[in-house]
Amino acid sequence: xxxxxIIDDQPESCELVQEILEDGGHQVLTATSWIDGTSQIxxxxxxxxxxxxxxxxxxxxxxLQLLRQFTNRKLPKMVFLSAMxxxxxxxxxxxxxxxxxxxxxxxxxxxxxIEEILSSSDDENSEPL
Numbered sequence: 691x692x693x694x695x696i697i698d699d700q701p702e703s704c705e706l707v708q709e710i711l712e713d714g715g716h717q718v719l720t721a722t723s724w725i726d727g728t729s730q731i732x733x734x735x736x737x738x739x740x741x742x743x744x745x746x747x748x749x750x751x752x753x754l755q756l757l758r759q760f761t762n763r764k765l766p767k768m769v770f771l772s773a774m775x776x777x778x779x780x781x782x783x784x785x786x787x788x789x790x791x792x793x794x795x796x797x798x799x800x801x802x803x804i805e806e807i808l809s810s811s812d813d814e815n816s817e818p819l
Contacts, residue, residue, distance in 0.1 A: 691715040692808055693734060697727035697753070698742035698771060703794060707740065707771070714801040724753050731757070736766050738808055740792065743772035743782065754786055767807050 694716050698704045704720040711718045719734060721727035724747060731739065741754060754768055770791040772779050783791045790807045792800055 692737040695736040
């Protein structure tokens with residue numbers, strides 16, 4: 691299975707998503723700040739990163755842009771994680787070319803969504819989840 695990094699400033703949210711993903715057979719790392727998150731990205735090279743959109747110091751979309759700008763290797767799949775309205779989250783995902791999104795309030799089917807994103811090709815412009 692995949693190695694997944696969750697970057698979310700709310701430890702409870704990290705733990706909930708981590709438990710679901712680990713029960714599905716994935717290895718999961720968590721980070722509650724961008725500093726810790728970027729360190730784990732470079733150290734562990736995850737297959738997919740779940741990024742909280744509304745982090746306090748650096749919002750998810752800006753963090754995603756910085757990762758793209760300052761990383762000289764292929765980045766993993768990037769998926770926004772948020773409690774935002776689905777319409778707004780969909781727009782944000784398209785605007786920042788993330789690989790998908792997952793609503794925190796609706797974790798039903800998260801394993802299937804993660805598998806679909808992981809199996810999509812890099813050049814495939816799939817509809818966000």
